[in-house]
Amino acid sequence: MTSIIPAPDLLEDATAKLTCYPAKPKDLRQIALPLARVPNWQQKAIEKFAELLRKYKSLQVYMDICARCGACADKCQFFLGTGDPNNMPVARAELMRSVYRRYFTPEGRMFGAAVDAYDFDEAMLQKWYTYFYQCSECRRCSVFCPYGVDTAEITMAAREIMASIGVATKYVTEVVAKVYQLGNNLGIPPPAWIDNCQFLEEELKAQTGKDIRLPVDEQGAQVLLVAPSADNFANTNTMMAYGILFHALGVSWTTSTYCNEGGNFGLFLDFQNLKKVNQRIVDAARQLKVKQIIWGECGHAWRAGILTDTLNGPLDFLEVPHPVHICQYTAAMLKRGAFKLDKTANDDVRVTYHDPCNPARAGQLLEEPREILRASCNHFVEMRPDTIRERTYCCGAGGGLLTDEIMPIRMAGGKPRAEACRATGANVMATPCAICKAQLPEVMKHWKVDCEISGVHDLLVKAMVL
Amino acid sequence: MTSGALIGLAYIVGIIFIVGIVYRIYLYLATPAPLPIATTPAPTTVPGAAVRVAGDVVLFQNLLKYDKPLWLGAWLFHVGLFLILASHLRYLLYPVPGVVVDLQTLGVYAGFIFPIPLLYLLWRRLALKRVLYVSGVPDLGVLILLGLIAGSGILMKYAAHVYLVDVKAFVVGLLTFQPIAPPAQPVFIVHFLLVLALMLYFPFSKLMHAGGIFFSPTRYQPYKTLERRYVNPWDIDKG
Numbered sequence: 001m002t003s004i005i006p007a008p009d010l011l012e013d014a015t016a017k018l019t020c021y022p023a024k025p026k027d028l029r030q031i032a033l034p035l036a037r038v039p040n041w042q043q044k045a046i047e048k049f050a051e052l053l054r055k056y057k058s059l060q061v062y063m064d065i066c067a068r069c070g071a072c073a074d075k076c077q078f079f080l081g082t083g084d085p086n087n088m089p090v091a092r093a094e095l096m097r098s099v100y101r102r103y104f105t106p107e108g109r110m111f112g113a114a115v116d117a118y119d120f121d122e123a124m125l126q127k128w129y130t131y132f133y134q135c136s137e138c139r140r141c142s143v144f145c146p147y148g149v150d151t152a153e154i155t156m157a158a159r160e161i162m163a164s165i166g167v168a169t170k171y172v173t174e175v176v177a178k179v180y181q182l183g184n185n186l187g188i189p190p191p192a193w194i195d196n197c198q199f200l201e202e203e204l205k206a207q208t209g210k211d212i213r214l215p216v217d218e219q220g221a222q223v224l225l226v227a228p229s230a231d232n233f234a235n236t237n238t239m240m241a242y243g244i245l246f247h248a249l250g251v252s253w254t255t256s257t258y259c260n261e262g263g264n265f266g267l268f269l270d271f272q273n274l275k276k277v278n279q280r281i282v283d284a285a286r287q288l289k290v291k292q293i294i295w296g297e298c299g300h301a302w303r304a305g306i307l308t309d310t311l312n313g314p315l316d317f318l319e320v321p322h323p324v325h326i327c328q329y330t331a332a333m334l335k336r337g338a339f340k341l342d343k344t345a346n347d348d349v350r351v352t353y354h355d356p357c358n359p360a361r362a363g364q365l366l367e368e369p370r371e372i373l374r375a376s377c378n379h380f381v382e383m384r385p386d387t388i389r390e391r392t393y394c395c396g397a398g399g400g401l402l403t404d405e406i407m408p409i410r411m412a413g414g415k416p417r418a419e420a421c422r423a424t425g426a427n428v429m430a431t432p433c434a435i436c437k438a439q440l441p442e443v444m445k446h447w448k449v450d451c452e453i454s455g456v457h458d459l460l461v462k463a464m465v466l
Numbered sequence: 467m468t469s470g471a472l473i474g475l476a477y478i479v480g481i482i483f484i485v486g487i488v489y490r491i492y493l494y495l496a497t498p499a500p501l502p503i504a505t506t507p508a509p510t511t512v513p514g515a516a517v518r519v520a521g522d523v524v525l526f527q528n529l530l531k532y533d534k535p536l537w538l539g540a541w542l543f544h545v546g547l548f549l550i551l552a553s554h555l556r557y558l559l560y561p562v563p564g565v566v567v568d569l570q571t572l573g574v575y576a577g578f579i580f581p582i583p584l585l586y587l588l589w590r591r592l593a594l595k596r597v598l599y600v601s602g603v604p605d606l607g608v609l610i611l612l613g614l615i616a617g618s619g620i621l622m623k624y625a626a627h628v629y630l631v632d633v634k635a636f637v638v639g640l641l642t643f644q645p646i647a648p649p650a651q652p653v654f655i656v657h658f659l660l661v662l663a664l665m666l667y668f669p670f671s672k673l674m675h676a677g678g679i680f681f682s683p684t685r686y687q688p689y690k691t692l693e694r695r696y697v698n699p700w701d702i703d704k705g
Contacts, residue, residue, distance in 0.1 A: 010595055055700055057499040058683045064490065065678035068605055069540070070597035071533050090600045107670045116602040139684075142505050144532050146522065146540070147675060148685035150505065275701075307501055310696045323691060364506040364689050390507060 004387055004416045004423075007074035008083035015084040018409050020133045020169035020401075027170070030177035031273055034166035041165040042120050046103050048164040049157075053104065058153040063100045066093060066149055072141035077393045078134050081412025086131045089141035089151045095127050096158050125167065132158040133169055134409055136399035137268065138357035143390050155399070160270040168269060171403035175265040176273050183260050183280065184229035190257035196232050197239075197255070204240050208466055212247045214239065215254040217288065223253035224285045225326070226262040226305075227296025228434030231455075235437050238297055238455035245330065245457060248339055248464060253294075259284035262301025263434060268400035275311045278304050282312040291319045294326050297455050299356035299398065299433035302363040325359070327432055327456060331368035334375050340465040346377040351459060352426035353382070354417065354440070355392035356433035366390070369432055369456045376463040387420035395431075397439035414443030422449045432456045469647040472655070476640055479662045486669025487677065494681040500698040508689035515688040523679055539590065543583035549576035550616075557630075557637045577623070580616050584609060604671060611664055618657035626653040 025035040038044055053060050072089040074080065079087040086092060094116070101108030101117035108117030118124060137152035162168060178187040188196070197214040204212040215221065223246070231239040232255075246253045259280040266274030285293050293315075295305040305323045309315050315322050333339065353373055359365035366389050373380050387393055396413030417440070421429055429444075429451050431437060440453045509515045521527040526544075529537035553573025555566045588609045591601045622628045632649040639646040648655065667673065680686065 007596070010599060054497065055500060057494065057497040057681060058503060060497045061494055061678050061681045061683075065672065065675035065682075067672050067675050068597075068600045068602075069536060070594065070600060071529060071536060073596040073600070085596070085599050088596060088600065094600060105670055115604055139505055142684055144528055146526050146529050147679050148505060148522070148528070148682045150503065150684045153503065153684075306691045309691065310501055310698050311701075314695050321691075361505050362503070364508065366507055390505070 003074060003080060004384060004393075004419045005080050007080060010085045011083035012085060015078075015082045015087065015134060015409060015412075016127075016130060018134070018406050019130050020171060020403055021405050023168040023170050023173040027173040027177040028166070028168065030180055031173055031269070033163050033168060033173070033270075037166045041125075041167075044165050045120055045125075045161050046099075048161045049099070049103065052157050052160060053100075056153065056157065058150060059157045062093070062149045062154055063097055063104075065147055066090065066097065067146075068094075069146065071144050071146060072149075072151075075141050075144045076135075077138075077140070077396060077413045077416050078136070078409065081396070081415045082134075082409065084134075086127065087134055092131050092135055093149070093151055093154045095124070095131060096154050099124060125162070128158050128162060129167060132162070133401065134406070136357070136394045136397065136401050136413065138394035138398055139361040140357065140391065140394065143361065152399075156267070159268065163270045169400065169403070172265050172268045172400040175400075176269060176277065179261055179265070179277050179280070183256075183258050185261050185263050185265065186229045186233055188229055188233060188260070193229075193232055193255070193257050193260055196236075200232075200236055200240050200243070203236075204243055207240075208244070210247070210466060212240075212243045214243045215252075217257055218252070218254035220289050221252040221254040222290065223251060223292045223294050224281075224288055224290040225253055225255055225294050225296055226259060226281050226284075226301065227255065227326075228263045228298035228301060229261045230434040230438065231296060232260065235297075235434060235455055237458040238437075241455060241457035241461040242296065242326070244461040244464060244466070245326075248466060249333060254288060254290070256284035256288060258287065262295050262298040262305065264300055264304035265400060267300055267304055274304065274307075278308055279312045281305075281308065282315065286317065292324060293318060293322065294324050294329055296326050297432035297434065297457065299358040299435060302365065303358035306363055325363070325365055325368070327359075327365060327368040327372060330457065330460065331371045334371060339460075341375060341460075341463045342465050343376060343378045343463055345463045346459055347379070349377055349428045349459065350379040350381060350424075350426045351377050351428045351430050351454075352421060352424045353380070353388070353456075354395070354421075354429050354431040354436060355388055355390075356431055356436050357392060357394050357398055359432065360392050361390055365432075369430070372456050372460050373430055376460045381424045381426055383420040383424055387416060393417045393420070395433075395436040395439040396443060398433075398435050402435050402438055410439060411443060411446045414439060415447060418443050418447035418449045421451050422447075426451055428452050428454050428459070430454045430456045430459055472648055472658070473640065473645045475662060476658075479666050480640075483665040483668060487674075490669055490674050491677050494678060498699045499683045499687070500700060502687055502689070502691070502696045503683050504687040504689045505684040506689055508687070510688055510690050512688055515686055519680060519682075519686050522682075522685055536590070539583045539586040542579065543587060546576040546580035546583065547612075549573045550580060550619075557634050558641060560634075560638060574623075577616065577620060581613065584613050584616070588613070608664075608667065608671070608673065611660060611667075615657060615660045615664065618653055618660060621653050622651070622657060626651055628654045 098118040135155040142150040264277045266277040393416040556562045636648045
């Protein structure tokens with residue numbers, strides 16, 4: 001079967017100039033990285049490479065075993081959208097493998113270019129910086145690889161090496177720095193968070209006539225909800241939906257102004273920041289003495305969420321099971337018959353579901369969102385089978401790419417998703433991910449697909465009889 | 467080439483081959499997998515994950531599901547290799563186990579069919595632009611090398627006949643460290659040298675996918691977050 005958009009002809013260097021803005025020293029200082037390219041950066045990079053090879057089986061094995069069969073070559077949305085051969089997963093990984101061969105294998109040391117082994121020089125670093133930031137770490141390629149080689153592991157390692165020598169992007173470092181300063185990716189200060197919640201409570205009162213609360217920093221609540229901060233600010237329907245959900249269940253919950261973010265941009269940078277960002281969730285749960293942490297509608301949050309026990313655990317102060325994703329929680333409640341639903345409230349909606357990469361390919365979250373949508377809507381349609389579930393296409397902006405200077409990459413990467421959506425005739429696409437929710441409206445506009453983007457819980461609460 | 471030089475070379479290559487593979491597999495075994503990274507949907511139990519890996523190894527299931535032409539080519543290629551190698555056991559083992567004798571006919575068929583998937587894989591590398599782009603000297607070289615090994619093997623069987631007893635005496639002599647002179651036919655010497663070249667190349671190349679496939683964390687890890695804590699061995703102190 002040909003892909004939803006046909007594989008393009010190879011266009012060498014098509015996106016070689018489309019790079020993210022470099023990080024600013026003020027942000028790098030916040031996140032404990034070198035403020036500028038370190039002296040003897042080549043040697044430092046190779047030392048870091050060696051360290052990561054010792055620490056990660058995935059990296060060591062994936063450097064060695066790729067047979068370059070090309071099964072992945074036309075599976076990446078960024079290749080399909082741009083035609084740049086370095087966006088074929090196998091070629092992207094080759095950027096790193098060629099350096100691996102040069103410094104870590106005898107044949108590479110002896111024969112160099114003849115066995116595709118190359119120096120880590122300025123030109124190579126520029127290629128790394130360009131193409132490892134044109135990868136959204138979505139893992140779609142790994143689904144097609146006969147060995148499960150995961151380019152996300154390779155991209156993460158390449159970015160960690162670059163970060164260690166002072167090379168990173170403005171967008172990713174800025175977001176991580178904001179988390180350390182203000183607790184969330186968007187940089188919403190605590191008073192503004194509280195204000196927004198109060199405003200949304202008034203909105204809920206106006207819409208439902210009921211006193212539905214969006215509690216902040218409440219000690220002893222049952223549940224700490226770590227939603228993406230965008231839900232408080234941009235995707236407010238989803239934020240209000242959490243309120244209605246817990247109201248209907250009669251469960252006490254809270255958000256935290258110390259940690260009002262699930263999304264973890266440390267994933268896109270290095271291990272130390274991945275761990276440190278995630279630690280805030282656990283610390284907030286301890287401070288507020290909650291019994292459960294529930295992860296909100298955020299894709300990367302869930303990717304980091306399932307690592308929490310390992311990174312920041314043990315989580316034995318919480319009720320099992322942990323971690324819990326809001327869709328798992330809601331789907332379990334649905335099965336118990338906890339909600340009264342009137343599906344006809346969504347009869348104006350022909351909804352399709354976009355699997356965000358991380359819940360689908362890293363978080364085992366495939367059925368629950370669909371169960372919620374089927375329970376809430378009469379008209380649920382799936383997109384083509386090769387574009388959903390574990391074969392879902394990335395929205396085009398995950399992995400730290402949701403930044404405007406690479407808009408052409410984002411739009412090109414979003415094209416397969418847009419075309420798959422167009423073919424269903426859906427007027428709403430539901431998805432539980434803040435990055436998808438920020439990216440997809442732009443993608444739909446760009447490719448002229450008439451479809452609104454919504455949260456999953458937005459549709460559930462619309463059908464809920466309170 | 468004198469017998470002595472050939473024998474010496476065989477031992478040197480043999481040592482490099484074994485030490486190289488053992489070292490690589492040791493690396494894969496010893497390097498920790500710090501985080502759970504199974505690609506989902508994934509099995510939730512260890513036996514389930516073992517079945518998943520077995521499916522990768524035996525059936526090439528991702529290719530079977532998503533790239534049928536490549537699957538057919540690659541699978542026949544590997545099954546052919548396996549059968550040919552298995553039927554070669556009769557040169558090494560004494561007495562020859564029954565199963566190896568039974569494999570004999572299959573092995574001969576495989577030897578004939580083997581060039582077809584091999585030529586397909588070679589054609590694919592050259593004809594598909596995307597695959598050509600990522601193909602280098604090593605990718606084409608190893609296919610050509612295997613083709614020459616197969617060709618010289620077929621030649622020995624049907625054109626330039628070499629006596630099985632002579633070959634066996636030579637190989638068993640090597641394995642028991644009582645080396646004797648190899649069969650004199652040039653085609654055997656060529657076949658043998660080509661195999662040594664392949665063995666020399668094996669541990670340092672992508673051919674290590676043969677062992678590495680068992681160590682791919684996205685595939686061998688089960689997805690389980692609710693049970694026992696997954697511990698990162700290099701980050702426990704503060705954990």
